[in-house]
Structures are given as C-alpha cells and as structure tokens.
Amino acid sequence: MSRSFAVCSSRRPGTSQMSELSRSSMSRTDGIVRSGGWVPITRCDCLGGSAAASLIENEQRHLPVIAEWMVPVQIPVPVVAGSPDQDFPWPWSVVPWFAGDAGLKVARAVRSDWAEPLATCLGRLHATAPNEFPANPYLGVPLTARHSSLAERLVRAKADMPAPVVRRLEEVWGRGLAAEPWRGRPIWIHGDLHPGNILADHGRLVAIIDFGDVTDGDPAYDLAIAWLAFDTCGRAAFGDATNGAYDQATWDRAHA
Structure with missing residues (x-):
C-alpha cells in the first residue's frame, strides 16, 4: 500500500x-x-x-x-x-x-516543548465518540487482543537483541497486560500517533497528521507517544500536562 x-x-x-x-x-x-x-x-x-x-x-x-x-x-x-x-x-x-519538519527530525531534547500543547490536544481529542465512529480491529482494542502477535515478536527478538533488553520488554508488556483494561465510554483516538505523524518547527508543535486510523478505544494507544517522542524530562512534562486525566493503569498500558 x-x-x-x-x-x-x-x-x-x-x-x-x-x-x-x-x-x-x-x-x-x-x-x-x-x-x-x-x-x-x-x-x-x-x-x-x-x-x-x-x-x-x-x-x-x-x-x-x-x-x-x-x-x-x-x-x-x-x-x-x-x-x-x-x-x-x-x-x-x-x-x-503545513510548514514544518517531521517530528523524527527534531532532537528528543527539543521535543519537550511539544509536551504541553500535545497533551492539551489529546485531552480534547479524547472526547466521547459518536455512535458512527469508524471501527478498527487493531487499534484501541484491549492489549489481550494483541498479545499473540507481540509474543511472537518477543520470541524473534531474543535472537537479535541482548537478553536484558528482551527481559525489560517482557516486563513492560506484562505490566500492561496485567493493568485494568479500558472500560470507559467510547472516545476518539488518533490511533497511529508517533513522531513521524507530527510536524514541528523545532520546539513548536505545528500539526498532527495522518488521521486515517482514527477510531474509538483505549486512549493508551495515543499516550504511548510519551515514550515514542520524549526523553525523560519531556515525558514528565507531558504527564504533568494531562492534569491527572488518566489513571496509572492507562499509563501502564500506554508504556506497553
């Protein structure tokens, strides 16, 4: 495609x-x-x-x-x-x-300036979705529905990655699986949010693109941007800017 x-x-x-x-x-x-x-x-x-x-x-x-x-x-x-x-x-x-560079071209340390506006945008996006929201069988779904494919990847990773790294990945995934699943109302999520779908002018967040996978579901899928985009300082700023809107279980699923 x-x-x-x-x-x-x-x-x-x-x-x-x-x-x-x-x-x-x-x-x-x-x-x-x-x-x-x-x-x-x-x-x-x-x-x-x-x-x-x-x-x-x-x-x-x-x-x-x-x-x-x-x-x-x-x-x-x-x-x-x-x-x-x-x-x-x-x-x-x-x-x-939109004039700007793909977020992947911006250094992680500089991306911290995106934290507050991005968290604000997601807070607004994560509103109640209408009944006619587009269904997506892969995004926004419970992590248990993704477990078999992820488990296969972890097995393959053992051949290519250091054992401590694989163990850490297994721990993070296990914590996400064990977390309470999303049981809230249907809400909008972008579904494919990563630095490649963000446009920025250095530290200024310009645009979010590629909404083709927009659907309803677990906001943890969007909150994974905390790890995909930010370093430790940026991630802390992003979390603070959500103003406690998401519980620890949601953050654990996002990290997974």
Whole structure:
C-alpha cells in the first residue's frame, strides 16, 4: 500500500496525474510530504485497495469535526474531498500544506516543548465518540487482543537483541497486560500517533497528521507517544500536562 501527499492543482486529478504520483511515491504505510512550491497538496491511495481508501474516507468524514478541538495545533482537514469516478476509482483529498519538519527530525531534547500543547490536544481529542465512529480491529482494542502477535515478536527478538533488553520488554508488556483494561465510554483516538505523524518547527508543535486510523478505544494507544517522542524530562512534562486525566493503569498500558 502506498499513500502519498503530493503537490497538484485544485482541479480533480486525472489518471495521468495519479499514475505519476504512484511512480514517484515511496511504498510505505505512512504518508509522506512532497513540496513543489504550491500550497494545497493531494492525499490519495496511489496503488488502490479498499483498506487504504477507507482511511481517506475516515479523514474526509471526521476531521472537520475533530479540527475544532485541536486549535492551535493544525490537522489536515480536506479542503476538497474527491470521490471515486471512472478516471480514479478511489477517494482522494486536497489538504492544506503545513510548514514544518517531521517530528523524527527534531532532537528528543527539543521535543519537550511539544509536551504541553500535545497533551492539551489529546485531552480534547479524547472526547466521547459518536455512535458512527469508524471501527478498527487493531487499534484501541484491549492489549489481550494483541498479545499473540507481540509474543511472537518477543520470541524473534531474543535472537537479535541482548537478553536484558528482551527481559525489560517482557516486563513492560506484562505490566500492561496485567493493568485494568479500558472500560470507559467510547472516545476518539488518533490511533497511529508517533513522531513521524507530527510536524514541528523545532520546539513548536505545528500539526498532527495522518488521521486515517482514527477510531474509538483505549486512549493508551495515543499516550504511548510519551515514550515514542520524549526523553525523560519531556515525558514528565507531558504527564504533568494531562492534569491527572488518566489513571496509572492507562499509563501502564500506554508504556506497553
């Protein structure tokens, strides 16, 4: 599956344009950003497939509502929501261009400045989800549903990683499994929150992108960003900025 962000005109992209996007895209599961000097960019599933198409549709349907809660952090609300037709049989969107670097390019020590605005945004996002929220069989679900696949990875890790590291991973995962599961109301979660889906200008949080997996479920999936993005100081600042909204069991699941 290849999903891309690419520059194009505000007109509906035709077959030749989409073919060019497909050839020029990187095959990966996360969106990429390509700049050609024009502001709007097109988000589409270049290789096709119902799974990828549904992610575009999720953003078209739900981001206009979610964006109201995320200010001042920006999210890619489609300015044009394209529908399948004979030229391109999958949904596509024209979304705003956000100036900034992928969070992965920002040093962990600098990311600490994101802690408060990111925690504030997640607190707003983790609101009651509507009845028609998009279901996701892999994200937001109880950790017990992910145990078999994770256990297989831990077994493979023993061949490649030092034994103390593997033991530590097993301890963290075991603590998450033992924690009380999420039993709260259905709430929105981003579902795929990691530094690659954050745009920043050094210490300034600019935008959160790639909401295709947005769903309802355990907020621990989003709170894992505390370990994915931050060093010890940043993680402490992030936790403090949540103002006690999540119990220890939720943090244990997030760490797992």
